Amino acid sequence: MAEVVVSGIVKSFGKVAVLKEVSVAIADGEMLVVLGPSGCGKSTLLRIIAGLETASAGDVMIGGRRVNDLEPAERDIAMVFQNYALYPHMTVRQNMAYGLKNLGTAKAVIEKRVAEAAQILGLAELLDRKPRQLSGGQRQRVAMGRAIVREPEAFLFDEPLSNLDAKLRVQMRHEIKQLQRRLGTTGIFVTHDQVEAMTLGDRLLVLNQGVVEQVDTPIEVYARPASLFVAGFIGSPAMNVLDGTIDGDGTTVTCGGARLRLEHELPGEAGREVRVGIRPEHLAPIAAGAPSPDAGLDVEVEWVELLGADTVAHGRLADGQALALRRPGDRPVAAGERFHLTPAPAHLHLFDPATGRRIDKGRR
Amino acid sequence: MEKRVVFRHRWLPYALLAPQLAITLVFFIWPAAQALWQSMLVQDAFGLSVRFVWFDNFTYLFGNREYLHSIRVTAVFSLGVALLGLVVALLLAAMADHAIRGAVVYKTLLIWPYAVAPAIAGVLWLFLFNPSVGIVAWWLQGIGIDWNHKISGNQAMLLVIIAAAWKQVSYNFLFFLAGMQAIPRSLIEAAAIDCAGPGKRFFTIVFPLLSPTTFFLIVVNIVYAFFDTFGIIHAVTRGGPAQATNIMVYKVFSDGFIGLNLGSSAAQSVVLMAIVVTLTVVQFRFVERRVQYG
Ligand SMILES: Nc1ncnc2c1ncn2[C@@H]1O[C@H](COP(=O)(O)OP(=O)(O)OP(=O)(O)O)[C@@H](O)[C@H]1O
Ligand SMILES: [Mg+2]
Numbered sequence: 303m304a305e306v307v308v309s310g311i312v313k314s315f316g317k318v319a320v321l322k323e324v325s326v327a328i329a330d331g332e333m334l335v336v337l338g339p340s341g342c343g344k345s346t347l348l349r350i351i352a353g354l355e356t357a358s359a360g361d362v363m364i365g366g367r368r369v370n371d372l373e374p375a376e377r378d379i380a381m382v383f384q385n386y387a388l389y390p391h392m393t394v395r396q397n398m399a400y401g402l403k404n405l406g407t408a409k410a411v412i413e414k415r416v417a418e419a420a421q422i423l424g425l426a427e428l429l430d431r432k433p434r435q436l437s438g439g440q441r442q443r444v445a446m447g448r449a450i451v452r453e454p455e456a457f458l459f460d461e462p463l464s465n466l467d468a469k470l471r472v473q474m475r476h477e478i479k480q481l482q483r484r485l486g487t488t489g490i491f492v493t494h495d496q497v498e499a500m501t502l503g504d505r506l507l508v509l510n511q512g513v514v515e516q517v518d519t520p521i522e523v524y525a526r527p528a529s530l531f532v533a534g535f536i537g538s539p540a541m542n543v544l545d546g547t548i549d550g551d552g553t554t555v556t557c558g559g560a561r562l563r564l565e566h567e568l569p570g571e572a573g574r575e576v577r578v579g580i581r582p583e584h585l586a587p588i589a590a591g592a593p594s595p596d597a598g599l600d601v602e603v604e605w606v607e608l609l610g611a612d613t614v615a616h617g618r619l620a621d622g623q624a625l626a627l628r629r630p631g632d633r634p635v636a637a638g639e640r641f642h643l644t645p646a647p648a649h650l651h652l653f654d655p656a657t658g659r660r661i662d663k664g665r666r
Numbered sequence: 667m668e669k670r671v672v673f674r675h676r677w678l679p680y681a682l683l684a685p686q687l688a689i690t691l692v693f694f695i696w697p698a699a700q701a702l703w704q705s706m707l708v709q710d711a712f713g714l715s716v717r718f719v720w721f722d723n724f725t726y727l728f729g730n731r732e733y734l735h736s737i738r739v740t741a742v743f744s745l746g747v748a749l750l751g752l753v754v755a756l757l758l759a760a761m762a763d764h765a766i767r768g769a770v771v772y773k774t775l776l777i778w779p780y781a782v783a784p785a786i787a788g789v790l791w792l793f794l795f796n797p798s799v800g801i802v803a804w805w806l807q808g809i810g811i812d813w814n815h816k817i818s819g820n821q822a823m824l825l826v827i828i829a830a831a832w833k834q835v836s837y838n839f840l841f842f843l844a845g846m847q848a849i850p851r852s853l854i855e856a857a858a859i860d861c862a863g864p865g866k867r868f869f870t871i872v873f874p875l876l877s878p879t880t881f882f883l884i885v886v887n888i889v890y891a892f893f894d895t896f897g898i899i900h901a902v903t904r905g906g907p908a909q910a911t912n913i914m915v916y917k918v919f920s921d922g923f924i925g926l927n928l929g930s931s932a933a934q935s936v937v938l939m940a941i942v943v944t945l946t947v948v949q950f951r952f953v954e955r956r957v958q959y960g
Binding site for chain 1: 857859861863
């Protein structure tokens, strides 16, 4: 159990820079989820922390100890791999004991810890089996068991659930979370699945092409995405992004043929071009006869996705920009239907078109 | 999916097999049958009379001190060749597996000896170890070892083992390297996290995972040492000094073509035939049951 600090990590493979100055501090006992699209450098970051890859620049500190020059085995971490990487020639018991044995741990201690881990993970019956005699879920548990018997300073997970079926994935997600909480071990969990990220992480680190876009709690990342990239990556269906211009007095923004009220005034920003983000679930129809019908977005529905609990309607604004909105599943929506919509000011996200960064009150 | 080819004509499969069957019959079955027949005959020294003696040749063989000696020599030689060839190849493969860059160059360089004919390999090593002009013999002299394989039986044995193993190293190397590269990278990485020492890692993870390859190679190398090393022995020691390197396959030749004891020579080749059949059966049974990992 320890704090893990990554500072200024740069990694290039030849000329290709895969990680560009990645810095993050993971508190003792915290679970950080690293989220990003395929190829953004998530695994590379994790492998640098594990010591399986050497950074081109930057430091990795585990428990206050600089580990840059230490072998993976000397870093006191445990890793769970996507394909589990169980030793095929060893039984489940031997797989779990291998790390401890190499550390010279006393036999009695090893036996006790393996028995404990097997009990926690429901592997007691399987201890004498070989990995090939196990199901995917069981292998996953053995991989977890191998990590926890070590009682390491930190757990590193590289998409450990992606080879499981949907149902098992939900269950293992829950188990991993519980286990990590219970043991209080610092964890770093790499995934490209946003549901996994939202549910597992104490905090999320969103990585895009080797650059940290945002590090925050899942709710905060959802509620206040720091950039257009994060806005588009978190949430399903993705956030609508429209072109807009700040109006004269800085209290409203004109986009898609509507004037939308801002949560915070932006005085002196009149005429500034912005990108306006609105989540599909935050678009509420304005009842006919409401005070200012001219303030809303007029959308004509083109096609509809029925998801059961919700219905997602995809349509176009008068100026041709696409817009999706989410409606409760019990209110039927048909193609050709027209909606007059407005978001609550608090649910409007403004981004700088050039940098893609969020525009906040008092911050540019 | 049906992987077998289904023939519509009844005679077509036989016709397609015929060339291979003919070759097998003419070059393998027929000589083997002849050897079997001859192994039960005794011929006088001038080749004028022939007698059928049932298994007398075999009884004589296994009571013969020289033949038993040759079996021992063969055992030492083949184990020596297999061990040396495998250990060196494993070492080279482990190093090549580490070096990602330049691995192709290593592979190419290391495969060359396999293309060298046994007799040439023998001559090459003979030259290096030549007591009067060989460079290795000269180095050995420098560290106080008096090298003369023409006198010392042990040194002669060592020399033929080295020459024979050298040729086989490349073959073993390729198999070991392929075996190592077939081990998933994440396994090696998991081991790197679980175990600090590279040596220990090798012996607890990599080597056990290579065991199917190793077993296969042991059989192949023993077969090689038994049967394909005639050229090396013939070029380097001719079975000498004092029978010290007279392995079974060479003794077949020397007894038959030099000693002109055709009956005994044929019996010896039948014994060798039995050995190669046994090894092949062992190999095939093993390959069928090949351990499935994953
Ligand atoms: N050994 C390597 N040599 C060269 N390039 C590499 C190497 N390893 C990774 N890369 C490159 O670095 C980039 C990031 O790879 P990485 O494996 O970290 O992605 P990832 O975010 O884990 O993706 P995924 O979600 O698909 O696992 C990729 O573009 C990849 O091609
Ligand atoms: Mg990855």
